[in-house]
Amino acid sequence: xxxxxxxxxxxxxxxxxxxxxxxxxxxxxxxxxxxNFAHGAFITVGAYTTWWTSxxxxxxxxxxxxxxxxxxxxxxxxxxxxxxxxxxxxxRPLYLRHIEQVLVTVGLSLAFVALVEGIWGPDxxxxxxxxxxxxxxxxxxxxxxxxxxxxxATAAVVLGLLQLFLRRTRYxxxxxxxxxxxxxxxxxxxxxxxxxxxxxxxxxxAAALAGVLxxxxxxxxxxGQGVSLLIFAFIVVVIGGLGSIGGSAxxxxxxxxxxxxxxxxxxxxxxxxxxxLLLGLVLLARPQGLAGAATGARA
Amino acid sequence: MNxxxxxxxxxxxxxxxxxxxxxxxxxxxxxxxxxxVSSPGTLQLLAVCMLYGALALSYDxxxxxxxxxxxxxxxxxxxxxxxxxIAITIWGWSFWQAIxxxxxxxxxxxTVLGVVSLRVGGIAFAMVSLAFAQAGAVLVxxxxxxxxxxxxxxxxxxxxxxxxxxxxxxxxxxxxLALGFLAAVFxxxxxxxxxxxxxxWQAIRENEVRVEVLGxxxxxxxxxxxxxxxxxxxxxxxxxxxxxxxxxPALTAPEFTLTLLLMVxxxxxxxxxxxxxxxxxxxxxDDRLTAMGGSETIQQLPSVLRTPLEQPLFLLGVVFILIVxxxxxxxxxIAARGRPTGxxxxxxxxxxxxxxxxxxxx
Numbered sequence: 001x002x003x004x005x006x007x008x009x010x011x012x013x014x015x016x017x018x019x020x021x022x023x024x025x026x027x028x029x030x031x032x033x034x035x036n037f038a039h040g041a042f043i044t045v046g047a048y049t050t051w052w053t054s055x056x057x058x059x060x061x062x063x064x065x066x067x068x069x070x071x072x073x074x075x076x077x078x079x080x081x082x083x084x085x086x087x088x089x090x091x092r093p094l095y096l097r098h099i100e101q102v103l104v105t106v107g108l109s110l111a112f113v114a115l116v117e118g119i120w121g122p123d124x125x126x127x128x129x130x131x132x133x134x135x136x137x138x139x140x141x142x143x144x145x146x147x148x149x150x151x152x153a154t155a156a157v158v159l160g161l162l163q164l165f166l167r168r169t170r171y172x173x174x175x176x177x178x179x180x181x182x183x184x185x186x187x188x189x190x191x192x193x194x195x196x197x198x199x200x201x202x203x204x205x206a207a208a209l210a211g212v213l214x215x216x217x218x219x220x221x222x223x224g225q226g227v228s229l230l231i232f233a234f235i236v237v238v239i240g241g242l243g244s245i246g247g248s249a250x251x252x253x254x255x256x257x258x259x260x261x262x263x264x265x266x267x268x269x270x271x272x273x274x275x276x277l278l279l280g281l282v283l284l285a286r287p288q289g290l291a292g293a294a295t296g297a298r299a
Numbered sequence: 300m301n302x303x304x305x306x307x308x309x310x311x312x313x314x315x316x317x318x319x320x321x322x323x324x325x326x327x328x329x330x331x332x333x334x335x336v337s338s339p340g341t342l343q344l345l346a347v348c349m350l351y352g353a354l355a356l357s358y359d360x361x362x363x364x365x366x367x368x369x370x371x372x373x374x375x376x377x378x379x380x381x382x383x384x385i386a387i388t389i390w391g392w393s394f395w396q397a398i399x400x401x402x403x404x405x406x407x408x409x410t411v412l413g414v415v416s417l418r419v420g421g422i423a424f425a426m427v428s429l430a431f432a433q434a435g436a437v438l439v440x441x442x443x444x445x446x447x448x449x450x451x452x453x454x455x456x457x458x459x460x461x462x463x464x465x466x467x468x469x470x471x472x473x474x475x476l477a478l479g480f481l482a483a484v485f486x487x488x489x490x491x492x493x494x495x496x497x498x499x500w501q502a503i504r505e506n507e508v509r510v511e512v513l514g515x516x517x518x519x520x521x522x523x524x525x526x527x528x529x530x531x532x533x534x535x536x537x538x539x540x541x542x543x544x545x546x547x548p549a550l551t552a553p554e555f556t557l558t559l560l561l562m563v564x565x566x567x568x569x570x571x572x573x574x575x576x577x578x579x580x581x582x583x584x585d586d587r588l589t590a591m592g593g594s595e596t597i598q599q600l601p602s603v604l605r606t607p608l609e610q611p612l613f614l615l616g617v618v619f620i621l622i623v624x625x626x627x628x629x630x631x632x633i634a635a636r637g638r639p640t641g642x643x644x645x646x647x648x649x650x651x652x653x654x655x656x657x658x659x660x661x
Contacts, residue, residue, distance in 0.1 A: 111616025269441035
């Protein structure tokens with residue numbers, strides 16, 4: 001029983017990271033039709049900014065917790081700004097040329113990983129976090145590492161904020177309308193391009209947050225980590241239904257849990273395969289994904 | 300003989316035949332290659348370049364000619380390299396048995412995965428193909444049966460390989476093998492895209508809805524292109540295994556498919572020569588830039604300049620982005636000035652909804 005509880009909480013914690021990445025991907029795809037490969041770079045930006053600033057900028061701060069929070073906050077800002085710049089400089093000039101937009105983000109993702117490897121080396125870097133995060137809390141006989149709670153809580157807060165933003169604000173309304181029918185929104189005289197930059201900034205911020213949390217989860221960061229997380233986020237987006245935040249949240253939890261259970265009860269490494277199998281089954285039964293609001297293929 | 304047959308068959312055949320004499324030449328091109336052209340080092344480099352030309356062309360068959368953006372092509376290259384090697388080295392099969400089995404397996408696997416993944420189109424297809432390839436990568440790295448040797452890669456049992464393909468003195472045979480494979484892929488792709496299903500593939504790229512309205516089922520045609528392209532990729536994997544005498548887990552990484560995509564776009568999507576030249580040039584630059592990164596001139600630069608210059612993938616990635624933004628036809632687009640080519644062609648067709656002019660008519 002205690003193992004099951006541990007696996008469940010850990011699975012949801014992993015799913016929380018997937019959700020943070022997938023929510024941005026899903027919004028960007030839903031609104032702009034762009035599959036954003038550069039999302040992996042945003043994750044890396046978040047992780048490396050936190051690590052670098054906590055060593056070089058905030059090294060005078062004595063409390064580990066305050067230092068971690070300051071560098072994480074800075075990482076979110078850097079991630080958001082970086083993503084907005086990517087949209088303005090690389091995506092916007094290729095407006096409506098979807099394939100080229102995807103290709104540019106692919107090029108950026110490869111070049112960025114190579115650059116990070118060049119500067120900080122290909123090896124893992126230890127990630128300094130408040131010691132409390134690696135202590136455990138006992139729930140129903142299971143000793144749960146505390147960082148899992150932080151990951152789940154963060155994702156829940158982000159999910160809540162995103163839903164509030166999308167349902168209660170004017171920009172949220174424009175984004176939702178744009179996901180539904182961009183041509184109509186444009187025809188009504190609303191400049192959707194502003195919304196493009198905005199979803200990129202939001203996506204970059206959430207991905208940077210996922211980068212910080214992945215550093216906490218794995219206790220280390222490496223240049224390739226972003227891209228490997230990104231692949232599971234893609235799976236989450238497809239299973240959840242392109243363009244749906246709620247669908248992404250459910251699919252993220254399902255994928256995270258499936259991975260954990262299969263890795264423990266079957267054998268280590270099987271989890272990744274089972275997730276891919278799950279993706280195949282969902283496609284056979286319901287090609288538009290769980291939430292399936294989007295019209296499927298929009299190449 | 301008409302001009303088209305001349306351009307499509309006679310000229311390529313002449314080029315490939317001329318390339319076959321390279322190992323016999325005594326040239327020394329110090330700026331281009333480290334060692335004389337007929338030396339094993341240079342022949343090996345050229346062989347790998349041509350292999351990448353062939354792999355890029357196999358990828359172009361689905362991306363440039365059919366409009367299928369896949370991120371999982373690496374799966375089939377890795378299948379070719381690993382299954383042949385495992386059959387020979389671990390199961391002790393003969394070379395030819397292993398090859399027949401590998402091609403048959405590639406045929407079956409690509410058909411099954413194609414049927415599933417082609418249920419979705421466009422970007423969702425890209426993501427699904429990526430997920431399947433990732434499953435392959437995990438399988439190779441976790442190595443449940445101790446067949447692939449995980450991160451180390453699997454060295455081939457060279458006593459079972461045809462003896463012409465073993466040893467440094469025999470590099471010229473590997474060069475001819477790669478050249479032969481490139482020529483075979485080139486002519487197969489030429490034949491396939493000009494066949495009547497091939498015309499439907501290109502019609503699907505231009506406008507899938509119209510193909511459907513005309514009463515054809517795009518999915519069956521897309522599956523054909525996908526399977527042919529995947530089987531050619533598996534063939535490339537077998538050549539890779541012979542060239543390197545081993546199977547390398549780097550083949551399974553998603554980045555491997557992305558580099559094939561880079562090659563095709565740099566050369567010119569939807570163009571046979573473009574894809575081949577893109578593959579050759581990309582690998583050549585990758586190799587030379589790596590050598591250049593270690594050179595003294597670069598090492599003496601301040602670190603701000605040195606770090607990016609030491610990373611070939613960074614430089615190639617930047618070149619790629621510049622080409623996508625400023626030269627969407629790729630290198631082939633420069634040759635065919637005035638006519639829309641490559642990505643520009645794909646995009647203009649999608650935007651206007653009008654069928655673009657046939658690509659190959661001169």
